[in-house]
Amino acid sequence: MKTEEAVEKAVSLGATHIGFIFFEKSPRNIEPDLAGRIAEKARGKAKIVAVTVDADPDDMDDIVYLLKPDILQLHGHESPEQMLTLKALYGLPLMKAFSIRDPDDLKRIDPYIGLADRFLFDAKPPAGSDLPGGNGVSFDWRLLQNLDASVDYMLSGGLNKANVAQALAETGARGLDVSSGVESAPGVKDLRLMEEFFAAVRQANGARPLSRSAQ
Numbered sequence: 469m470k471t472e473e474a475v476e477k478a479v480s481l482g483a484t485h486i487g488f489i490f491f492e493k494s495p496r497n498i499e500p501d502l503a504g505r506i507a508e509k510a511r512g513k514a515k516i517v518a519v520t521v522d523a524d525p526d527d528m529d530d531i532v533y534l535l536k537p538d539i540l541q542l543h544g545h546e547s548p549e550q551m552l553t554l555k556a557l558y559g560l561p562l563m564k565a566f567s568i569r570d571p572d573d574l575k576r577i578d579p580y581i582g583l584a585d586r587f588l589f590d591a592k593p594p595a596g597s598d599l600p601g602g603n604g605v606s607f608d609w610r611l612l613q614n615l616d617a618s619v620d621y622m623l624s625g626g627l628n629k630a631n632v633a634q635a636l637a638e639t640g641a642r643g644l645d646v647s648s649g650v651e652s653a654p655g656v657k658d659l660r661l662m663e664e665f666f667a668a669v670r671q672a673n674g675a676r677p678l679s680r681s682a683q
C-alpha cells in the first residue's frame with residue numbers, strides 16, 4: 469500500500485493485513501516515515517506488515533522504528549540464523565516467503581519450521597524480473613496439497629478476482645496475499661479491483677465446502 473485511500477479501502481473491505489514494501493527496485497517501494505503515517509489508518513484494525521528483502525540492519529532498524537509493524541515479512545534469502553537474530557532484536561512475528569515451482573521447493577521450509585511464525589508461498593519471479601515478489605505470476609497451487617496441515621501459510625503470487633476461487637479450492641489457504649491483481653498499473657492500487665477481489669473471495673468462501681481453512 470502506498471496511499472491512505474487504499475489502506476482505508478482495504479480495511480473497510482475486511483483485509484486482515486496491510487503490507488508496505490521496502491525494496492528500492494519495486495514500484496511499490498515506500499519510505500518508512502511515509503509508511504508509518506499511512507499505516508495509522510490501519511493500526512488496531514489490521515496487522516501492519518513490513519515487507520523486506522534481505523534488508524540491511526540499519527534499514528531494518530528504521531523500518532521497525534518508523535512503521536512499528538506487527539509482522540516482518542522476509543521476502544529474500546534470510547537464513548534461519550538471521551531469523552533468530554531478527555526475533556531477538558525486535559520480538560516481532562516473522563513471515564518467511566518462499567518461491568515455489570517444484571515439489572522440492574517446499575522442502576526448503578524445513579529448517580525454518582519453528583522459526584517462522586508463518587510462511588508465505590509465492591511464485592518464482594519470471595526471467596528478467598528485478599522483483600522477488602509482486603510479479604503477478606502464479607505457481608501450481610496443487611503442490612501445496614501435500615503440505616503438512618500444521619504448516620500455517622499465506623498464498624501469494626498472481627492472485628486476482630478471476631482465479632482466487634480456484635486458488636482457494638485447490639489449496640484451502642487460510643490467508644491470501646494480493647498485490648498486482650488489484651492494481652491498474654504497477655504500484656497503483658485500484659479501489660474497484662480491490663472491491664471485486666474481496667467479493668470474489670467472499671463468494672468463493674461461501675461456495676466451497678468446509679476445508680481445513682474453515683474449521
Ligand SMILES: O=C(O)c1ccccc1N[C@@H]1O[C@H](COP(=O)(O)O)[C@@H](O)[C@H]1O
Nearest residue numbers: 494543601602603604625626646647648
Ligand atoms: O510487490 C512487490 O513489489 C514486492 C517487492 C519485493 C518483495 C515482495 C513484493 N511483493 C510481495 O509479493 C506478493 C505477491 O504479489 P503479486 O500479487 O503477485 O503481485 C505481494 O503481495 C507481496 O507480498
